[in-house]
Amino acid sequence: MRIAYFIHGRGRGHSSRALTLLPALLGHGWKCQVFAGDMAYEVLCDRPAVKPIRSILPGSSPLLFVRRIAQDVKRLRTYEPDVVISDGDAPCTYAAKLLGVKVISIGHALIFPYCDHPIALPKEGLRKERFKVKVATGLADFKVAVHFTPIRPLSEDTRVARPDIDVAxxxxxxxxxxxxxxxxxxxxxxxxxxxxxxxxxxxxxxxxxxxxxxxxxxxxxxxxxxxxxxxxxxxxxxxxxxxxxxxxxxxxxxxxxxxxxxxxxxxxxxxxxxxxxxxxxxxxxxxxxxxxxxxxxxxxxxxxxxGVVPALSDVVVELVQTVLHSQGE
Structure with a gap:
């Protein structure tokens, strides 16, 4: 199993999740090539098989987005992964689907379009956020919404998970x-x-x-x-x-x-x-x-x-194994 793992580079959350998810993936004997943007690369650059990419930030030119898709197509053709994991990185999802590669999308904002909310949120803001997140993740085969409450997913291709933070x-x-x-x-x-x-x-x-x-x-x-x-x-x-x-x-x-x-x-x-x-x-x-x-x-x-929400690494490992079984491996 070869995994291409793309990590968005704005803020601490994306790279922090990688610090615990990567060991879990590698612990199963799977090969992982990491493509990390900006701040994520700063955190992960001393680890093996980590390459820098340019993250597409809010307000970036659509031309940059298209250029990144083209670059990611080349990256994926070179690496030939069995599955792509995207933590907040949209262009790689489009590139993967162009090549017929399965995608697992991870992110905290995935709760907005893919989960049922027990509290009232501003309707206009929720509508805009749902649209934005669906543009970035709608093509993914599986979605993992990272959150701190046991919120209910709306479909079978969505899971809810917590970060792997366990402290005695x-x-x-x-x-x-x-x-x-x-x-x-x-x-x-x-x-x-x-x-x-x-x-x-x-x-x-x-x-x-x-x-x-x-x-x-x-x-x-x-x-x-x-x-x-x-x-x-x-x-x-x-x-x-x-x-x-x-x-x-x-x-x-x-x-x-x-x-x-x-x-x-x-x-x-x-x-x-x-x-x-x-x-x-x-x-x-x-x-x-x-x-x-x-x-x-x-x-x-x-x-x-x-404690009542499953850990991210357990959920992602299970989804990777699902992809493996679907490919007959």
Whole structure:
């Protein structure tokens, strides 16, 4: 079995999933050629069989998208995979279908068109997000919606999975600081408010130039180690940060940009499950931040919301085996 694994390069989520999914695939004796974009390549470049690609970001020219499809057709003809796994990378899906190769698509945004929602989401935003995600993933043979609640898929070709984040309770503590990660580097206002309340902040990723902030470079392993002993998590309302915080039973204070439907939906689900609170960037809600800071000193019982959702690696391995059986191998 030969697998071509394409990974989108914006944010931490795509590459973080690869850190645990890749070993699971390789552990079955399957060969994997990874094509990683931008930030994902930075994380994975020291591993064997990883090649850089250019990720197609929101607002990119349609010409770039078409060019990437042509490049991916060449890549797939050279590598001749039995299956393509796409984590957030749209062009490879089109290239694979042109060549008749099965595709497994992974992503957190797949919940919007392919799952039933127990909470009300803005209709216009949901319509647009469904259309956008279907354009990117509609040709995939199997869809894996990565989420932190046991949301129900709408069809048999869709699975719901959680990231492979399993941490024993005796490895966790609350040592009086919060860790922060803001994908777009826009956390100054909210971090400033926390500092005024006496909260100790260890920030990863883009530096926040405020006295009292311990800025650390992007490092997935170091981030998770600090997270194990944090009292809370502050940052962008991206799915991966939320997954990690929930897995390690850390209360969330998450920020989203007005008009960012996906992150606003994440906040709605976090608040629905009573896992934390959300604020809008540029519209500082001091009462929410003060309540969050006070809550850090309280010991709240952890939730096992992730425990009822199957792990991503188990789901993807099962789907790869399904492809194998369909090919008579």
């Amino acid at each position: 309770a005796d490895q966790l503590s609350r040592d009086g600081y919060v860790v922060s990660y803001f994908r777009d580097g826009n956390g100054t206002e909210i971090i400033s408010a926390l500092l005024r309340l006496g909260v100790v902040v260890i920030n990863f990723g883009k530096p926040i130039s405020l006295e009292g902030v311990d800025n650390q470079p992007s490092d997935a392993e170091k981030f998770r180690e600090k997270l194990k002993h944090a009292s809370g998590v502050v940052g962008s309302a991206g799915s991966n940060l939320i997954f990690e915080a929930i897995a390690m039973q850390k209360p969330l204070l998450i920020q989203y940009i007005a008009g960012d439907f996906e992150q606003a939906a994440n906040v709605s689900y976090v608040e629905y499950e009573d896992l934390g609170v959300g604020v809008v960037a540029g519209q500082l809600d001091t009462s929410k931040i003060e309540a969050y800071a006070k809550g850090l000193k309280k010991k709240k019982k952890g939730t096992d919301v992730l």
